[in-house]
Amino acid sequence: MAISWKIDPAHSEIQFKVKHLMITTVTGYFRNFDLEVETQTEDFSSASRIEFTAEIDSIDTNNAQRDAHLKSADFFDSENNKQIKFVGKEFNADGDKANLKGDLTIRGTTKPITLNVEYGGIVVDPYGQTKAGFTVNGKISRKEYGLTWSAVTEAGQVVVSDEIRLLAEIQLIKQA
Template identity: 65%
Template sequence: MKTKWKIDPSHSEVQFKVKHLMITTISGHFHSYDLEVLTEGDDFTTASKIEFAANVDSISTKNEQRDAHLKSADFFNAEQHVAISFSGKRFEPNADEYLLHGDLTIKGVTRPILLHVDFGGIVADPYNQIKAGFTVTGKISRKEFGLTWDAITEAGQVVVSDEIRINCDIQLIKS
């Protein structure tokens, strides 16, 4: 029997981290996103659909000037590419975690990626809704997705690293 799961945005976070000047880490997140998963019962390894999309215009790094730059053509080009999307292909057990294989699309460029998933379990909340929890982590090269803007300081320091770390805490609601 097919089971549909939808994201609970009030109990989920979609974040990323990037090195700035190679000495500090800047965090960002998306305020607006959606995720839908179809499984056989409660077994996520049977997922036939894992579709995620984040609204690029909802990006926030707690700095309006930086956020505007990220939405510009130098980075995400939010006017032409309104969403970042991920389509999961396979969710498989691997020792004490799971591996999620799928295709990530940023700025019109699609590449396969591998994400590491810690499955927190399934519980009923106080309102008798069935919830499933996950922590999803991974790394990507921003330049592989056409996010090639670069700057070097006068001292020769890279301003923004190529490596982007993904960190999401996801709570799904069984429909």
């Protein structure tokens, strides 16, 4: 019998990091997201369905002008692409370390990626809910997903790197 899990948004965060001018890192977040997981066992070794979405319009880099640019056709084109989507295809666990292979869709382009997963364990919270925790990270090339806007400074410095680091702290709640 399948066990269903849903994300606890109050105790989870989805972020990305990108080099700016190749000398500093800018961090951004998606504030609205969803994740559903189905497993056959509570240890997640039998994860059979993993589906994640993030709302493009919820992007937050702590700068309204930059957020508007990221939502524009130069980047995510949120008018025509409402979500980023990840569908897990294969979960391979070895103790508290795992990798998750799946398809990531950004701006209508779907590519396979592999994410590193660190399993934090399962606990029952003070309200009787069973919760599981994970740290997830990986890297993608933004240009492979059609996010090709680029600029160069007068001195020849790249303004935004191609490599995007993905980081997520995930807490799931077991569904009754």
